[in-house]
Amino acid sequence: MGKRPPKYSAGALIKHGLTRGDWPRMWRRPEMRSSYDVVIIGGGLHGLATAYYLAENHGITNVAVVDKGYIGGGGSGRNTAIVRSNYLTPEGVAFYDRGLDLYNSMATDLNLNVMFSKRGHLTLAHTDSALRTMHWRAEVNKLQGINSSVIGPEEVKEAAPSLDISPDTRYPILGALHHPPGGIVRHDAVVWGYARGADVHDVHILQETEVLDIMVEGGSGPGGKGAGGKVTGVKTSRGDISAPIVVNCTAGWASLISNMAGVPLPITTHPLQAAVTEPCKVFLPTVVVSGSLHVYVSQTDRGELVFGASVDPVGTYRVNGTLEFTEELAGHVLELMPGISKMRLLRQWSGLCDMTPDYSPVMGNTPVEGYLVDVGWGTYGFKAGPVAGETMAETIATGRNADLIAAFGIERFTEGDLVGEKGAAAVGH
């Protein structure tokens, strides 16, 4: 369907190189209107993908995506870009697998090279109980047609020769969950691709526009907010916008925004840190995750090693890096790959993660009419961005939660129907 943005081609590259002409803007800076059909708060991957699919799949284009900073300035520009679908629950597997499908066709769909490198994903098991979880995951995965299996130490060595598989280490590698369709993607390109795709449909991307309040009337809480109420618009740092539908796609800031509508969330905000080394010759052909050692690593096409870990234990909105993280990370990485002890870290950074009790997202309609959430993305929301956008757009267009996200509704926390993904998402994002 829909309009296609102009293609980047070798011809265009030569032409611009020779003429030194300006490249066309990938998205514009439109004047804010006083009303929209849909206002999406948060210009990360989730907000932009939702806007794109609203326009592309449902013809809804009178839409604004508002961000207090710049697009991709949150988790979407800070993540370690791992995509995979080998989750633990049938609901999770079906959802993330659709996400992987969208990544597979993304470069063509968005007319932009997002550098998806399908290099496989290894989750190491160092204990019997970890191995048991891997078998469990593999069986759930296979039942749903996902390429996922448990392999032994020898095969692990084949897939990633730099790993130390000797049995006399502190955390011997007993096996691994192997997931060949997983890989890494250029995360910025994904954000820009959806922004450009939405802009082609005249969706307004409003950067440096902070949402200060959500206007709700008729609710049972203070100020007419909360359950039973109805959304009428948002107040922003650049003026009020009236809108019958407001969507919260603000990840680490989700609670602050949701409290504005009087809808409490089961979320706490924690920083997640990552680090990258200087580039070196490519030696690591796959993504490696170790839950017991709280670390994962992949090598970019440029040769840098990208490391991540689990979230910082202390909840906070401050995103500064800590020495504890670097120290622990270095120690654990060297347990796995003693050979890289001479490598130097180039930099480390941190981003905010919206953690839920069951490591699954909170999506869809809420007790406030017209206020929808696409939050609780924790440390795993990059791979989910496209499918979250697609299902949220469907939910907005039809008024009812899309089938793929039916299990992720906010009511599961009052009904006690949690979707436990901790075993598949706590360290390997």
Next chain:
Amino acid sequence: MIIVPCPNCGPRNSGDLRPAGEVVPRPDPSTCSLSEWREYLYMRHNPADWVTETWYCRGGCRRYFTIERNTATNEIRGQEAS
């Protein structure tokens, strides 16, 4: 690094303790409804502001206490044994 003042052990690196999260009033389990109980279990204010929170002095005296911390700046004020 966050330095957390334990009422018994004095200032400690936060890594020596375990954060137990914001203080949420516990409803009476024998009279509250199931949904009130689950709200207590799962729902959090999670403000970017001052919060009263519980810490467990894991590596020291093993007692629980509360502090007030500003989650936007990590500044800490006041502490109380609980």
